[in-house]
Amino acid sequence: MAVASPLEKIGAELRRGVIQVAALSLLRDKLYGYQLVKVLRSYSLETEEGTLYPLLRRLETQGLLRSEWDTAGARPRKYYTLSDEGRALLPQLTKLWAEIADAVSQVLNPAAPVAVSEDEA
Amino acid sequence: MSPDMKQKLQRWLDEASTAMGGDADERQDALLELETTILERIDERTGDGESQSEAIDIVLRDMGDSQEMGASFLPQPALLPPHATRPFLIQTAALFAAHFLLVLGATVAGRSLDLPFGSITPLPLPPHPLALFLRAFETLCFDTGFMLLVYAALPKVQRLIRLPHLKLSTDVDRTRKLESVFFLALTAVVLNFFRDDLLALYVPAEEGSAQVPLVGPGLSENLLFLNVWLAAMIVRDLLYARYKERRTTLVVDIFAGLCGLFVLLRLVAAEKLVDLSGAHESLGRSAEGMGALLNSVFVIVAVVGAALLAARTMQRVFRLAQLRGRGPR
Numbered sequence: 001m002a003v004a005s006p007l008e009k010i011g012a013e014l015r016r017g018v019i020q021v022a023a024l025s026l027l028r029d030k031l032y033g034y035q036l037v038k039v040l041r042s043y044s045l046e047t048e049e050g051t052l053y054p055l056l057r058r059l060e061t062q063g064l065l066r067s068e069w070d071t072a073g074a075r076p077r078k079y080y081t082l083s084d085e086g087r088a089l090l091p092q093l094t095k096l097w098a099e100i101a102d103a104v105s106q107v108l109n110p111a112a113p114v115a116v117s118e119d120e121a
Numbered sequence: 122m123s124p125d126m127k128q129k130l131q132r133w134l135d136e137a138s139t140a141m142g143g144d145a146d147e148r149q150d151a152l153l154e155l156e157t158t159i160l161e162r163i164d165e166r167t168g169d170g171e172s173q174s175e176a177i178d179i180v181l182r183d184m185g186d187s188q189e190m191g192a193s194f195l196p197q198p199a200l201l202p203p204h205a206t207r208p209f210l211i212q213t214a215a216l217f218a219a220h221f222l223l224v225l226g227a228t229v230a231g232r233s234l235d236l237p238f239g240s241i242t243p244l245p246l247p248p249h250p251l252a253l254f255l256r257a258f259e260t261l262c263f264d265t266g267f268m269l270l271v272y273a274a275l276p277k278v279q280r281l282i283r284l285p286h287l288k289l290s291t292d293v294d295r296t297r298k299l300e301s302v303f304f305l306a307l308t309a310v311v312l313n314f315f316r317d318d319l320l321a322l323y324v325p326a327e328e329g330s331a332q333v334p335l336v337g338p339g340l341s342e343n344l345l346f347l348n349v350w351l352a353a354m355i356v357r358d359l360l361y362a363r364y365k366e367r368r369t370t371l372v373v374d375i376f377a378g379l380c381g382l383f384v385l386l387r388l389v390a391a392e393k394l395v396d397l398s399g400a401h402e403s404l405g406r407s408a409e410g411m412g413a414l415l416n417s418v419f420v421i422v423a424v425v426g427a428a429l430l431a432a433r434t435m436q437r438v439f440r441l442a443q444l445r446g447r448g449p450r
Contacts, residue, residue: 034158049158050185050193053151057194069153075161078154 019047020055021097024082024090027065032077056080064089126177130159133181137191151194159184205272213268220260229411298362302355309351312344339391346384353377371441378434385427394419 022045026036033053040047059065064086070077082090106112122130134152141148159180166176184190201209220241227233228243244252357377360370388394395415 032157033154034161048185049155050190053154053158054193054196057151075157076153077157078150 015045015047016051019045019052020059021093023052023055024059024064024086024093027080027082027086028090030079030081032070032079036080059086122173122177126173129177129181130156133159133184133187136187137194140188140191141195142192143195147195151191155190155194201269201272209268209272213265216268217261217264220264221257224256224260298358302358302362305351305355305358309348309355312347312351339388339394342391343384343387346380346387350377350380350384353380366440366444368441368444371437371444374437375434375441378430378437381430382427382434385423385430388423389420389427 019040022040022043023036026039031039033049033056036056037047037049037052040052056065056067060067060080063083065080066083067078067080070079134156137155138148138152141151143151159177162180162183163173163176166179167173171179181187223241224244227241231243233240233242244256353373354377357370357373360367360373364370393412393416395412
């Protein structure tokens, strides 16, 4: 069994954290689970079914998503989309994400000060 | 799909099902979703030219261990989910304290306490330490079992009647505030509708009532103010749940705090909160002493409560001043 490198491990953890935000954003449109997996992969956000489906269920239980079965096609599909509450939350989440991304970018900047100055401490 | 392939897929799904929690409907729903995903992936692979047999093997291998997948889809519910442990312990402790206080009240009065939902029997007098310990243990077991039943039934009830706070579970503050509104409303109902049985009526034992004459007139006289305080707290928590911290919310919070202070100070000044003068003759004159002791305890609790409430109200006043300083919101 191949041992994951530290970079792979950290990368996987980072992706897992952002999948929730990405899934909520993509579910502005109606998508079924596997379709969402493929869309996420197209953005290089690799995710496993075992991670995504429980997440979708949790978000649905929290009232941020709603789902419905479409049995009209050849194969029944469970479609997920944002609930009203989820839609209301999305702009706040987007703003929060921008703040976090901005903060992390600043920290990652090699020119960023590492020590806190005496005045700020 | 060949019967062999179908059987292989079904076996995988059956194994996943054994590791799933949830009820039959939830499992069915999860299994169907899992199955359609697997079939979708098989279709993609066969579309790329792979044989069905190869495709199903690869897809099932990629999906990983069937039971792990089943467990991650619908986790088996723990008897007490980790997030519920703390409220469970706090609520069980509160129930036990109230329950055992009633046992002691019944013991002091020397008679059973008939409540609308059961009877609380007194300890034999004089209370032997072993009897006291056994009754405390028995009470604790009963209360823990009762709370476990409530916690087991609560998710099902919430699913059935779809309580609003389920949908708000991402916002812990809001959920907590709505829960506190529920408990405040429950307190108001108990105070107002069960007061004859439980709290606010002094019934002398000589009248032959089975009621423990525990609560004196001091509390009954303040029922109106208690209600105003409760109503103010309910409005405050609803506002916090809806708008978080705003000027209006803070003003109502300060008003609720002042109401609380008024009520607690009135209770401190009241003549008798607890009255055991009509208690069982086996206690004789000691009933009066016990009543006085209980009164002192309640007065101390009320004074401490008033001090804490005053500090909190002051803090809210400063916060309001801070918000005003920042300009209109």
